[in-house]
Amino acid sequence: METRELRYFLAVAEELHFGRAAQRLMMAQPPLSRAIQQLERRLGVVLLQRSARSVTLTAAGEVLLQEARIALEAVEAAEFRTRRAGAPRRALVLAAKAGASSALLSKILDAHACAPNAVEVEVTLVGPGQPESLLRSGRADVALLQRPYDDTTGLSTADLHTEQQVLVLPVDHPLADRAPLSLADVETVEDPPLPCWPRPDGTFPDGPGPRVRDHTQLLQLVSLGMARAVMPESLRPRFDDARVWIPLTDAPAVTTVIAWPAQTRSPLVEDFVRTAVQA
Template sequence: MSRLETRELAYFLAVAEELHFGRAAQRLGMAQPPLSRAIRQLERRIGVLLLLRENRRVTLTEAGRVLAAEAAVVLEAASAAVRRTQRAGQRDSRLVVAMKPGGDGDLLPAVLAAYPAEPGAAEVEVVLCDVAERSRLLRDGTADIAFLHSPYEDFTGLDTEPLLTEQAVVVLPRTHRLAEHPHLRLADLAGEPTARWQGRPGQDGSGPEVRDSAQLMQLIAIGRAVAVVPESVRTQLRSDLACVPVLDAAPVTLVLAWPDHSRSPALASFVRTAASIAARRRPHSGALPQGVPSPPGTALAEP
């Protein structure tokens, strides 16, 4: 079988997402008959049925669901390749770093100060974005590297460098009944409206969905949410909020992540700089209360 073209994958993905040939054709800016012919030709080439067409209703077969997922990955990678190529050809080369506000564990100022002295250093552009946007910007080629948090992210296709592992704390209104406790356990938070991050599936919690840290802190301040977050949030805490350690919450590891095929000297220098600064701070950060085991996985890897 000859290789599939990105055009064919784009056609199929539009139909798979719309589950309607007319809407898919409109989205693609083409007439419906050629789109239908293209999908049937694609099915013949692959040798499996991708769509069930019954009474003007379109559904995906199991094979169709697999191809839809794979097509999304391929098309995203193709778009990312174009963006990275265009950026590489620009006269003024830059290293674009994506992070959520306050999501650097207080490392970035020291990294930016030390990085220009490194071999191959480039001008750094910092892009502040929502939680869900960081990995998207990284995968679509808009950003070169991002500060992410484990275990909450999908690191498929990415290389990573662990920087700091932090104890989890719960952020509460300062007037909350639990705010004066020296520490808590997750069971103590039962029934509390735990906030959920927008675009992050599989979260527990009955609280509101939030886009960014500013929105989260405002909702906590007015008593509409609580949140379990890394301990470094203390440095940005409003005066009307309090942090309490949560002894049995999973620790959170701040990592740098970048596409696993990247061979950029500027990126490698940035990772080395950040790892070096994090290593100097690690003995004084993320200290756990007595009786709580040290988190695994804090060893540095080579970039």
């Protein structure tokens, strides 16, 4: 299969409409239809069920949809990493969540700056879920991720720090003077609601809570009595006393890891990871 064919199929599979897919690809519809038919003949399977009114994926089409996304993501990542490897300026791109792991990040960067043959580090601070996406797409060389919130499947990782989670409430909340609490206690609280975080593609799930993109925004909403939050305990020193931080007895621990592509052989990445673990 050619990457061109995979891009064609992905557009049709996501739009479920040949006309919209052709517009998305900026091409005419007839050659797009012929390309999909040729792909089906080569694979020996039907990928799409077509009718006068609808287009639906077959079981084989569902599989190719997932595999095509992975394959095209890998090709795009290879392009980014190759271009950066050949760039005249040596630099390493680190992705991290804005507002998370700040003290740890500063410690790592200070240690790297003192290391022999240290290179420039470009720090990209983004929203939840995005460091992983930048790393997998090749736009970042390494990333600080947090298990269990981030998916590290297929990545190489090294543990840096493990901490407990706490419930954050407005100071005047009825549960503010109860400690510790359990996750079951958190679920019984209806007001204020838990926030809605964006998915990796930037869209938000349905839910009653306010839409937030970073921890600073979330904690402001907690202070206003418009949200409650469950977050790592290390964020507490960065904010004022307008909130109550309550330990959770059964919340899973959060482990901050440094992650990098499993197949990488970059000496820059190896040196940076080694320094981060030592720090």
